[in-house]
Amino acid sequence: MELLFKNILLIIFYLLTPALVIHYAGRFLLIRKAGNVVVVYIIGIIIGNIGIIDAASFPIQENITNISILLALPLLLVSLNFSSWTRMAPKSFVSLGLGLISVSIVVITGYFLFKPIIPDAWKISGLLVGVYTGGTPNLASIKEALGVPSHEYLMVHTSDLIYSGAYLLFLMTIGKVWFKKWLPYGYLNKSSFQKPGVDFTNNEDYSNFFKKYNILPTLFMLLVSVLIFAFSFGISTLFAEEYQVMIIILSITTIGIGVSFVPVLRRTPKTYELGMYLILVFSLVVASMADMEKFSLEAIPIFLYVSFTITLSLLLHLLLSKLFKIDADTMIITSTALICSPPFVPVIAGALNNRSLIISGLTIGIVGYAIGNYLGIFTALVLRP
Numbered sequence: 001m002e003l004l005f006k007n008i009l010l011i012i013f014y015l016l017t018p019a020l021v022i023h024y025a026g027r028f029l030l031i032r033k034a035g036n037v038v039v040v041y042i043i044g045i046i047i048g049n050i051g052i053i054d055a056a057s058f059p060i061q062e063n064i065t066n067i068s069i070l071l072a073l074p075l076l077l078v079s080l081n082f083s084s085w086t087r088m089a090p091k092s093f094v095s096l097g098l099g100l101i102s103v104s105i106v107v108i109t110g111y112f113l114f115k116p117i118i119p120d121a122w123k124i125s126g127l128l129v130g131v132y133t134g135g136t137p138n139l140a141s142i143k144e145a146l147g148v149p150s151h152e153y154l155m156v157h158t159s160d161l162i163y164s165g166a167y168l169l170f171l172m173t174i175g176k177v178w179f180k181k182w183l184p185y186g187y188l189n190k191s192s193f194q195k196p197g198v199d200f201t202n203n204e205d206y207s208n209f210f211k212k213y214n215i216l217p218t219l220f221m222l223l224v225s226v227l228i229f230a231f232s233f234g235i236s237t238l239f240a241e242e243y244q245v246m247i248i249i250l251s252i253t254t255i256g257i258g259v260s261f262v263p264v265l266r267r268t269p270k271t272y273e274l275g276m277y278l279i280l281v282f283s284l285v286v287a288s289m290a291d292m293e294k295f296s297l298e299a300i301p302i303f304l305y306v307s308f309t310i311t312l313s314l315l316l317h318l319l320l321s322k323l324f325k326i327d328a329d330t331m332i333i334t335s336t337a338l339i340c341s342p343p344f345v346p347v348i349a350g351a352l353n354n355r356s357l358i359i360s361g362l363t364i365g366i367v368g369y370a371i372g373n374y375l376g377i378f379t380a381l382v383l384r385p
Helices: 002-025 029-034 036-048 055-078 082-085 091-112 123-134 135-144 150-182 210-237 239-260 271-288 291-324 326-341 342-351 357-383
Strands: none
Touching: 002 055, 002 271, 002 291, 036 150, 036 271, 055 135, 055 210, 055 239, 055 271, 055 357, 082 357, 091 123, 091 291, 091 326, 091 357, 123 135, 123 150, 123 291, 123 326, 123 357, 135 150, 135 239, 135 271, 135 357, 150 271, 150 291, 150 326, 150 342, 210 239, 210 271, 239 357, 291 326, 326 342, 326 357, 342 357
């Protein structure tokens, strides 16, 4: 009875804390600047390492991580406008391709360099390809698909937060000047982009989330997400047990993209926000499962792999952009969308004083969300010993 009560309190904590972080993010500058994911990670690490959560709670934690990511993924994908691909300028398409090639080549090269010092380096390689072609949702999805231990996942994500933060600062200061010395100057894309509107919303807006006119449509989309998961689970039973989670993730990704082409479902309000809330729940639980005693020793090789990937993929992307005559602004916004994820696109566009970059940057981010799971899992399987 005591264990049951403790588990109930733990579930309430995991579900309520992200909601509180979201609620207070707009009120406190420190939380808003740090970002919701960073805040819940810090809370999770503290709670998980002060001795109030023991091994008996592990099954509950595992179940919450599995459920949250498997329900979040279709919600995020359904809310994105993949038909916008056809409106992306040709130069942006080329720059996106060069960015994907750069990340893949560098991650694979890094695998052979770091596998002697990183256990299961093939799984870490899959995570890195996923996060640097997509974003945090892809990182979380691939973690489940490949069965990456929570403490290793946290080391990858923490290393990414640290180094990509420095990378973002570099782009906003020295980088934007340096790249314009190497690449053609001026935004060369000519395209027929429409105004972003609701279809390009990649930043959470939780205002009016609990209004009556939003609750029913959001609950309906949650039901759609459950049905997508159930169908994907049914498909996975046709495969060997070791591949079932991977098949579920890939199936959810594929169906979610397909459903996003139904305008009525894609434009349902607060779908993306509900998906990101579930990502925060996932992040909080994973952080609370991390053993910081292991983290300090094992993190160094993974941090080196992450920094190697970001730095070398940037330089390779720069070299390829030079060869293909991609302008500096397009290269920078593509790199931002891939390495730092779409929410940072408006920040960099503002630093470059070029708001016309925002739509192409968000579109590149949408493409990344769509293909990140496929590329990450494929890379891991190719490198698997």
